[in-house]
Amino acid sequence: MNLLITGxxxxxxxxxxxRLFPAARVRLGAGGKGLVALVLLLSVVLMVLGYRTAPFxxxxxxxxxxxxxxxxxxxxxxxxxxxxxxxxxxAGMVRHPMLWGMVLWAVAHLLVNxxxxxxxxxxxxxxxxxxxMIVINRAEGFWRRPxxxxxxxxxAAFAIALILYGGIAAxxxxxxxxxxxxxxx
Numbered sequence: 001m002n003l004l005i006t007g008x009x010x011x012x013x014x015x016x017x018x019r020l021f022p023a024a025r026v027r028l029g030a031g032g033k034g035l036v037a038l039v040l041l042l043s044v045v046l047m048v049l050g051y052r053t054a055p056f057x058x059x060x061x062x063x064x065x066x067x068x069x070x071x072x073x074x075x076x077x078x079x080x081x082x083x084x085x086x087x088x089x090x091a092g093m094v095r096h097p098m099l100w101g102m103v104l105w106a107v108a109h110l111l112v113n114x115x116x117x118x119x120x121x122x123x124x125x126x127x128x129x130x131x132x133m134i135v136i137n138r139a140e141g142f143w144r145r146p147x148x149x150x151x152x153x154x155x156a157a158f159a160i161a162l163i164l165y166g167g168i169a170a171x172x173x174x175x176x177x178x179x180x181x182x183x184x185x
Contacts, residue, residue, distance in 0.1 A: 004050025004117060008124040010043035015128065019135050047121060054117035066111040067181055073108035074168070074179075077101040078161035087146070088153030095143045096136065102129035 014036050018025045025032055080101030083090040091097055106126025109118065137143070172179045 001050065001054050001117065001120070003046045004054055004120055007043045007046030007048075007050055008120070008128075010039055010046065011125070012128050012131075014039040014043060015132060016135065019139060051117050051121050054115075054120075057116040058114055059116050059119055060114040062112050062114050067179060070108040070112045071179055073104050073111070075161060075165055077104035077108060078164050078168075079158050080104065082157035082160050083154060086149070086153040086157045088149040088155075088157065089151050090154050090157075092146045092148040096133050099129040099133050102126065 017036065028035060078101065080090070080094070080097045083094070084097035084101075094100060103126050106122040106129070109122040110126070113119075113122065169179050
């Protein structure tokens, strides 16, 4: 569990470093981006290793059929990840679409995983996304909605989300976690 927690702490610090310590970030100069990227890579490796090696300690029993809710939320989460990049209609309606995608991703996984390591990982990343939105909103103030982009960009993001969804589902099946069984309890 220590690896998992260390990875989460590094994830939080790397992502919030620029906003919480702007003077230190400026002092790092152009090399700071590379350093942050390296810390983020290390954080992901530590989270994966920590999660995979953490003992299974049940906290709650997922409700029957939550796998279906997980799958639907995951599709929306992947769409929101992409919607922030394509600047279609959704990007003009939702502030922080990628971070909201992360929140949906976390909630989806908490619906089907009731163990302590899952609470730490998915809860920690979902909380990070919410805190990041608050920090950004305070720093940037009132959000002026951008002009809405074309729907075709959102449709392209959705098509890409479907492809990614299929790939992620295949990886989950390969790892022994069939996301289509519907009942994880």
